[in-house]
Amino acid sequence: MELVNGKYQLEGGIDPLQLCKTHGTPLYVYEASTMQRQYERITKAFTYPKVHIHYACKALTNLAVMRLFREWGAGLDCVSIQEVQLGIMAGFKAEDILYTPNFAGFDEFDEAVKLGVKINIDAIPMLENWGLKHKDIPVCLRINPHLMAGGNEKISVGHIDSKFGISIHQLPHALRVVESQGLIVDGLHMHTGSDILDVDVFIRGAEILFEAARKFPNLKYIDLGSGFKVPYKVDDIETDVEELGEKLSTRFAQFCEEYGRELTLMFEPGKFLVSESGHLFARCTLVKQTTSTVFVGLDTGLNHLIRPMFYGSYHKIVNVTEPQFKPRIYTVVGNICETDTFGSDRRIAEVVEGDILCFYNAGAYGWMMSSNYNSRPRPAEVLIYNGKAHLIRKRETVADMVQNQLPVTP
Numbered sequence: 001m002e003l004v005n006g007k008y009q010l011e012g013g014i015d016p017l018q019l020c021k022t023h024g025t026p027l028y029v030y031e032a033s034t035m036q037r038q039y040e041r042i043t044k045a046f047t048y049p050k051v052h053i054h055y056a057c058k059a060l061t062n063l064a065v066m067r068l069f070r071e072w073g074a075g076l077d078c079v080s081i082q083e084v085q086l087g088i089m090a091g092f093k094a095e096d097i098l099y100t101p102n103f104a105g106f107d108e109f110d111e112a113v114k115l116g117v118k119i120n121i122d123a124i125p126m127l128e129n130w131g132l133k134h135k136d137i138p139v140c141l142r143i144n145p146h147l148m149a150g151g152n153e154k155i156s157v158g159h160i161d162s163k164f165g166i167s168i169h170q171l172p173h174a175l176r177v178v179e180s181q182g183l184i185v186d187g188l189h190m191h192t193g194s195d196i197l198d199v200d201v202f203i204r205g206a207e208i209l210f211e212a213a214r215k216f217p218n219l220k221y222i223d224l225g226s227g228f229k230v231p232y233k234v235d236d237i238e239t240d241v242e243e244l245g246e247k248l249s250t251r252f253a254q255f256c257e258e259y260g261r262e263l264t265l266m267f268e269p270g271k272f273l274v275s276e277s278g279h280l281f282a283r284c285t286l287v288k289q290t291t292s293t294v295f296v297g298l299d300t301g302l303n304h305l306i307r308p309m310f311y312g313s314y315h316k317i318v319n320v321t322e323p324q325f326k327p328r329i330y331t332v333v334g335n336i337c338e339t340d341t342f343g344s345d346r347r348i349a350e351v352v353e354g355d356i357l358c359f360y361n362a363g364a365y366g367w368m369m370s371s372n373y374n375s376r377p378r379p380a381e382v383l384i385y386n387g388k389a390h391l392i393r394k395r396e397t398v399a400d401m402v403q404n405q406l407p408v409t410p
């Protein structure tokens with residue numbers, strides 16, 4: 001979304017205020033062109049020929065969005081069997097889907113085997129289960145290299161007490177299980193969580209995986225996960241994918257030569273691909289001055305965008321109705337009966353009741369983490385594709401919320 005002659009415009013010159021009038025607020029709007037730009041950035045960053053990007057669809061699991069990534073050539077990264085089912089509905093081939101759950105039951109793995117998708121195992125006891133039932137189905141191992149990814153504890157999953165992955169220090173144990181049961185390991189995987197600031201952290205992780213890879217003769221791919229950071233503020237650092245592509249292409253080719261086979265290099269970004277494409281629009285219900293601050297209250301809350309409260313993420317907020325008014329200092333809050341502060345002491349063009357405000361970076365983990373808390377329906381979703389706005393999810397209704405509820409019968 002851009003300011004053009006003092007007015008905000010979405011892709012194709014679409015007026016966000018008009019969209020809000022048509023579909024109501026709160027409203028999630030995604031620009032396909034931004035998703036495509038990010039997808040192409042990452043694919044073009046690598047000179048190594050066998051790179052495959054799997055879209056981590058938990059970030060934004062709408063079928064229309066998943067279909068776009070399929071058309072552009074991406075595979076899919078799924079963390080539940082239900083995401084796998086949605087991926088197949090969106091037209092992904094089973095072999096282009098990586099199922100990479102955490103603490104999923106064995107029944108889910110059975111289902112994944114039936115569907116024929118690639119399978120990632122992230123615990124030694126599950127590897128032991130594998131030998132009992134699916135010995136002949138190749139698996140990928142999720143290794144935890146214990147990198148500290150960035151500064152935010154809540155979203156770094158590589159540290160020593162993380163529940164994710166098989167610790168690199170347990171590799172000898174994992175190898176005993178693999179060898180004693182004759183398992184076929186065709187991939188190695190790491191995903192150290194969001195917010196890797198630094199290309200060198202990635203490379204360090206890659207080196208740990210390359211070292212481990214020497215012990216597995218049947219590899220077809222190495223998946224370096226995600227952790228790609230996108231900017232939230234003007235001067236924010238983002239992952240320099242171009243630098244990563246350059247450094248890693250050379251190093252990976254060299255590793256493959258040592259290994260003796262050309263492997264596929266995989267990544268599975270979510271946020272990098274969809275965060276910036278998404279905006280959440282909400283209406284100001286009230287401006288309320290207290291003794292210490294001025295609150296702008298919205299017709300949305302932590303039920304629709306929980307990231308700021310859940311892990312302190314920053315979302316830029318602007319006044320779409322009156323972008324030219326003099327900025328004032330506000331604390332922006334939701335309408336939920338919890339403390340749901342979106343941002344404190346924000347400079348926003350003067351807000352009055354009825355103005356439409358917009359949250360940036362709302363494409364990833366926005367709608368997907370939304371809930372019915374306080375029995376407010378979840379927002380509609382609009383995708384702007386080829387200059388046209390498409391409603392890709394209707395606003396929920398009270399009828400939707402009660403459709404699975406049953407009365408007590410005598």
Ligand SMILES: *Cc1c(COP(=O)(O)O)cnc(C)c1O
Pocket residue numbers: 056058059077079100191193194195225226227228268269270271272364
């Ligand atoms: C969530 C997740 C991703 C995507 O992470 P982003 O920070 O959104 O890029 C990738 N791989 C796995 C296994 C995940 O669970």
